[in-house]
Amino acid sequence: MRIKRVAAVAAAATLALGMTACGGDDGDGSGSGSKGLVGKAQSQKKLVIGVKADQPGLGLQTGSTYEGFDVEIAKIIAKGLGVEAANIEWKTTVSANREPFIQQGTVDLVVATYTINDERKQKINFAGPYFIAGQDLLVKADSTLAGPEALDGKTVCSVTGSTPAKRIQQEHPKADLQQFDSYSKCLPLLENGKVDAVTTDDIILAGYAAQTQYVGKFKVVGKPFSSEPYGIGLKKDDKEGCEKVNEILKAAASDGTYKTAWDSTLGKSGKAAPELDTTKLTNCGSV
Numbered sequence: 001m002r003i004k005r006v007a008a009v010a011a012a013a014t015l016a017l018g019m020t021a022c023g024g025d026d027g028d029g030s031g032s033g034s035k036g037l038v039g040k041a042q043s044q045k046k047l048v049i050g051v052k053a054d055q056p057g058l059g060l061q062t063g064s065t066y067e068g069f070d071v072e073i074a075k076i077i078a079k080g081l082g083v084e085a086a087n088i089e090w091k092t093t094v095s096a097n098r099e100p101f102i103q104q105g106t107v108d109l110v111v112a113t114y115t116i117n118d119e120r121k122q123k124i125n126f127a128g129p130y131f132i133a134g135q136d137l138l139v140k141a142d143s144t145l146a147g148p149e150a151l152d153g154k155t156v157c158s159v160t161g162s163t164p165a166k167r168i169q170q171e172h173p174k175a176d177l178q179q180f181d182s183y184s185k186c187l188p189l190l191e192n193g194k195v196d197a198v199t200t201d202d203i204i205l206a207g208y209a210a211q212t213q214y215v216g217k218f219k220v221v222g223k224p225f226s227s228e229p230y231g232i233g234l235k236k237d238d239k240e241g242c243e244k245v246n247e248i249l250k251a252a253a254s255d256g257t258y259k260t261a262w263d264s265t266l267g268k269s270g271k272a273a274p275e276l277d278t279t280k281l282t283n284c285g286s287v
Contacts, residue, residue, distance in 0.1 A: 073232075096160050102235055120233075125238055143197075
């Protein structure tokens with residue numbers, strides 16, 4: 001009888017342990033360990049944001065300071081998430097490392113003239129767009145190159161991994177495409193006549209042409225041949241974070257902070273602030 005009682009107690013204890021284990025799985029398996037962008041901002045009150053460092057008017061680094069329209073948009077988003085500008089860690093990104101930085105958690109967000117497209121949406125999520133640009137050509141002031149249809153046999157400079165570089169490869173394969181990790185490396189080549197044109201989005205090119213050392217030397221051709229919706233990149237599965245960023249953009253469009261961001265940066269070129277069309281904001285999580 002004693003042996004039977006011991007066996008019964010052991011069996012009951014084993015059953016209880018099994019139920020506890022199952023109960024633990026049910027309680028902890030809901031993804032509660034992953035807080036995403038909103039959770040990090042709330043708990044840590046700081047963010048790491050990827051921006052460009054060599055695009056005047058958009059994302060330009062001088063010493064330890066970053067400035068430009070993208071930087072101001074990033075500050076608006078951070079503030080909407082409860083993070084002050086002083087608690088943002090800025091991380092320089094180039095076109096080729098934006099997705100890896102997001103996927104690996106090197107940054108929480110990327111705001112870096114980042115065109116929304118289906119290929120990238122396979123890897124990350126996008127909020128926005130907060131601006132619509134168009135690919136164009138920057139040439140010497142006395143150049144007769146009048147548009148993309150004249151690129152056959154011409155040497156064109158762009159950035160590795162960028163949408164503009166891929167478009168030249170696909171749509172203008174007879175052009176000689178030279179690629180670097182930043183657009184700023186293309187400008188001396190254009191100035192010295194080693195390339196015939198630099199190509200990226202029109203607003204980026206305008207910023208370069210307006211730099212003191214290049215004033216009067218270059219011109220933007222003014223024949224955009226694409227539509228480039230700039231989005232805010234974040235982790236693929238962070239739908240809540242994406243939706244929150246879109247809410248912040250809607251608020252910025254209505255309360256004037258979006259226009260203020262433009263006027264203090266790109267607006268200095270004389271170009272009026274665009275309207276932020278919030279009806280075109282992404283459906284977060286869809287590809």
